Amino acid sequence: MNTAIVTDSTAYLPSNIVKELDIHVIPLTVTIDGQVYDEEVDLKSEEFYDKVRGDGPLPKTSQPPVGKFAELFDSLKKDHDSIISIHLSSGISGTFAGAVQAGEMTEGVDVRAFDSELSCYIQGFYVIRAAKMAKEGATPDEIMAELNEMKKTMRAYFMVDDLAHLQRGGRLSGAQALIGGLLQVKPILHFHDKVIVPFEKIRTRKKAMKRIADMLAEDAGKMPLEAAIIHANRPEEAEAWKEELSALLPDVEFTISHFGPVIGTHLGEGSMGLGWVKQKA
DSSP, X not given: OEEEEEEEGGGOOOHHHHHHTXXXXXXXXXXXXXXXXXXXXXXXXXXXXXXXXXXSOOOEEEOOOHHHHHHHHHHHTTTEEEEEEEESOTTTOSHHHHHHHHXXXXXXXXXXXXXXXXXHHHHHHHHHHHHHHHHTTOOHHHHHHHHHHHTTTOEEEEEOSOHHHHHHTTSSOHHHHHHHHHTTOEEEEEEETTEEEEEEEESSHHHHHHHHHHHHHHHHTXXXXXXXXXXXXXXXXXXXHHHHHHHHOTTSEEEEEEXXXXXXXXXXXXXXXXXXXXOOO
């Protein structure tokens, strides 16, 4: 008997890692033209960005039903005595609350939900760390303590390429979007108190990416880090950024990931992110 690790699709973990570490993934859904897709299952990122390009209505995104969590937890309790369920920020989705509710409904297993307070592969850092510890036989208390310790050094910043996209999703007022477009502003965003807020306004894409990289370099001078470059359908740009950053910061362990359909709906194509956390001692 051991601890099962559950997460949701917005961690955008590669299938080989999911399989190797026995991670259980609950998908969020995205609705495009009345068709509902489980992201990363029925709809991959490249196909998603092709489908939504243009001025049509934004897709709708939805959290998993509580019943999906309850069904998974019920099946996992046959072979596990505890479950740790790690999810995207409760400030932008009800997914975490759904996991909590399902955990309260599930008897005969110790279910603990963890609010990553962010999303994407930065959320995945928590999931991978927890899954590795579970495989090594760590207790739920030890895993939860490590996750809370990780929060102290977890950082994530992202830059959106299209302010109009944010406006259409209700994230930015019309006036702000217009002014931002005229000035070529590329806002750097981050999670603060579980919600997405502006961090700084930078004039150009190049300068915005450099500002984020400078913050990574500052932290890399203090501790060993693992970092993730996250892109919205810009794989070549992400690869070039990784090469540039790896040359500057050879001690940082880099991964490339992506903004999938659910998060990509709200940020828009061309967005870039960079997040990092202290490596496990």
